[in-house]
Every structure is written in C-alpha cells, then in structure tokens.
Amino acid sequence: MTPRSDAPRYAVLIDADNAQASLVAGMLAEVAKYGVAGIKRAYGDWTTPNLGRWKETLLEHSIQPIQQFRYTSGKNATDSAMIIDAMDLLHGQQLQGAAIVSSDSDFTRLAQRMREAGLYVLGIGERKTPRPFVSACDRFIYTDLLNREDGSTPAPVVAASAAPDASLIALLGSALEAGAEDDGWANLGEVGNQINRLQPEFDPRSHGHQKLGQLFDALPEFEVRRTPSGPAGHVRVEVRRAEAKKPARAGGRRNR
Structure with missing residues (x-):
C-alpha cells in the first residue's frame, strides 16, 4: 500500500537511557495512528554495556543511533543532545508532530516549545513520568499499555469488570x-x-x-x-x- 502523501510527518525522538528496547515496536505502532514516522532517532552513550540490547532493535526498525558520551559523572548529556537536535529539526524540517519517548521531566520545556510552534506532541513514558511533562504533551501514552516485543498484549491496569470511579x-x-x-x-x-x-x-x-x-x-x-x-x-x-x-x-x- 502506498502511504498517503498528506499524512502528518512525525519525528520520533527516543531517550534510550530512559526507555526499553522491547517496547519500540509498540511505540512506533502508536505513532502510526497519528502520522508517518519520517525521522526516527535514539540518543544515548552506545559505548556502555547497558545499551547493548538496543542494536537489533535499531536495525529492525531503521532507527538512527545518535552517540552522546557522558563527559561528566552525574550529568545527563543525552538529554541536552536530544533537546538541541529536536530544535534543529523543528526549524529545519517540515514536521507536523513529534513523539518524545522518555519519562524524564527535563523534556517538559521541549514539549511546550514544540506545541508553541504548532506541532502535535505525543509523549511516551512510564507511569512515574512527572506530571509537568505529561501535561505539556497533547497526548501521553504510558508504556505499560504498549504491546511487547514478543507481540503479547499487556494486561489492563483496571479490569474491565471493575466499577468505574x-x-x-x-x-x-x-x-x-x-x-x-x-x-x-x-x-x-x-x-x-x-x-x-x-x-x-x-x-x-x-x-x-x-x-x-x-x-x-x-x-x-x-x-x-x-x-x-x-x-x-x-x-x-x-x-x-x-x-x-x-x-x-x-x-x-x-x-x-
């Protein structure tokens, strides 16, 4: 099937230090409900062992890894690199939306700025995500609701038979x-x-x-x-x- 030429174009920006590789397929499926993921980038220090499991995921989903060394202990250089890159994309690409994959409140202002520029901002993160970041997005999706890498469907947070509050x-x-x-x-x-x-x-x-x-x-x-x-x-x-x-x-x- 040929993609619609008028489908909104999205940039998917993944904080790999703050996201699970096993959920990437589910994340991209959610983004596809809103538009085409024309840009897919994952940020992190790829020299560290904890990101080793990302390799197959990056290749399978054609996600561009962006290397960011940790210059100083305790400082998250990945966040800064991702924010700077996002602003470059905002001004240099024809985008209608962006998906920010992280549970870090440092991206609150980025989400606000993108919305101010007219982009639809989709946030994806864990339930521990601070409220300011959640509220800064047009839509926020919790990762426990996403399908897993093995195709399994997550159990509902509230059973269907439970009385609504x-x-x-x-x-x-x-x-x-x-x-x-x-x-x-x-x-x-x-x-x-x-x-x-x-x-x-x-x-x-x-x-x-x-x-x-x-x-x-x-x-x-x-x-x-x-x-x-x-x-x-x-x-x-x-x-x-x-x-x-x-x-x-x-x-x-x-x-x-």
Whole structure:
C-alpha cells in the first residue's frame, strides 16, 4: 500500500537511557495512528554495556543511533543532545508532530516549545513520568499499555469488570458536554479530542477496553448509538448521558 502523501510527518525522538528496547515496536505502532514516522532517532552513550540490547532493535526498525558520551559523572548529556537536535529539526524540517519517548521531566520545556510552534506532541513514558511533562504533551501514552516485543498484549491496569470511579465518570461527562450538540448527542471522535485536552494521559486501555466506544458501552451512565455513515461501511458513533429512569407511581393513576 502506498502511504498517503498528506499524512502528518512525525519525528520520533527516543531517550534510550530512559526507555526499553522491547517496547519500540509498540511505540512506533502508536505513532502510526497519528502520522508517518519520517525521522526516527535514539540518543544515548552506545559505548556502555547497558545499551547493548538496543542494536537489533535499531536495525529492525531503521532507527538512527545518535552517540552522546557522558563527559561528566552525574550529568545527563543525552538529554541536552536530544533537546538541541529536536530544535534543529523543528526549524529545519517540515514536521507536523513529534513523539518524545522518555519519562524524564527535563523534556517538559521541549514539549511546550514544540506545541508553541504548532506541532502535535505525543509523549511516551512510564507511569512515574512527572506530571509537568505529561501535561505539556497533547497526548501521553504510558508504556505499560504498549504491546511487547514478543507481540503479547499487556494486561489492563483496571479490569474491565471493575466499577468505574467517580473521577472517570466526571471526566467523560465533562468531555461529552463540551462536544455535545443541542440534542445532547456528541460525536465519539470529538469527545475523544475533548478528553485529551482535559487529560492527555487518558487511555481506555487503562480501564480494561481497547476502544473509547467500548468503554462508553460498558458504562450505564451513558448511551451509545451507531448509524451508517458514508461509503465502505463507515459507522458514525455518538454518545450522550443516559436518561434517568422515572420511578413508577405507587397505586397507579389517580382518578380525577
């Protein structure tokens, strides 16, 4: 299949000192949902033994390794090199987005700067990632939700049968209201956009469901409807708050 020429072009910048090689395939699969990974670079001191397992991954996924020696003990030269390189790419390449793979808060300002320049910033890191970096991204994906190198699917953080907490219902409700039409129904895609604006790290997989629509299906607080839309079997998915059921009157209808 020939790639779409109008697909957004992304730079994928990996802090190899702060990321797992076994998750690269899953990371790139996530990036592919947003655009084409036209630039793929991994930064680190490749002379150190702890990065030895990256070699096959770099070759398999055509990722360019960027060497950065550790000149001073305790100083992370990799972060500085990655930030400088990112700014060069920002001004020298026709990019629509960037994926920053790290759990390090040092990249907070980089994410902010890229967004200021109009790029869509996708962050990928562990759940220990500091909140400022998470919030600085348009979207943040936790690595425990990614498929592994062996193709295994990660277990959901919250079981699908677990009762949702009030904060989840409040988040979904706020996003729905922000995107709803006058009749109370909202397009699922627009609701998803609103959710990411409110909480960049939100992911239905954290709640036991692969898709946002499946999560809404599982919640009695909301209604979902699917209607055919356009050619090729496309379906329009909309959601709204479920109408409260009126209690039955005791004793039946009163005579007047």
